[in-house]
Amino acid sequence: MKKLFLLISLSVMAVLPQANAAGPSIELDKAENNLRDQDSLQRGAQLFTNYCMACHSIKYMRYNRIARDIGWTDEEVIAKMSFNQAKVVDDVLTRMEPGVGTEVLGTEPPDLSLMARLKGTDYIYTFLRSYQMDEEGNWDNSVLKGTSMPHVLEGVQRYSSQEEYDQAARDISNFLEYVGEPAKLERHDLGWKVIAFLLFLLLLTWLLKKEYWRDIKH
Structure with missing residues (x-):
């Protein structure tokens, strides 16, 4: 028993330094996006096209599926998201040639199809709003220090109010959640x-039981 207790104690002590090394969790802002807001999804799709698809893909989506879900025609989605350079049945792929990301950024930009499920929309929303310029004029992100991703929305932020920029970040996170x-x-x-069906079935079952046992004395 003493050996077992000692083994458990050593295991706990081995785990604690790793937990402490992880540091405090990042406090994320609430995206408060709404998947039922088609206007937001459409704006998010266009922002993703204009500022994200140069590096990132969403390869598990097809153009025609996006069109059907967010209220565009097949012609509109091709014009707005691929600039008439793809077919409506094509997967939504990055415009970056293979290998360019590693050469320019030092790493291959990830596909973002499942990023919202992996990190959550609050993380994406906070990340997009957390770029800061240091004293030397270089951009970094307080959510992910040393990120290789440049501040691609710098122009949007520069020529927009804070409220408008927050909405743009929310629209992108909304689109990626979709x-x-x-x-x-x-x-x-x-x-x-x-x-609702199960509740109705439960009621019918209860009434049927009452009917079966009505004339039976307990």
């Missing part, structure tokens, strides 16, 4: 219908 799970709203809506 990309991470396109059927999320359908799943939620179906969930309520399933719960």
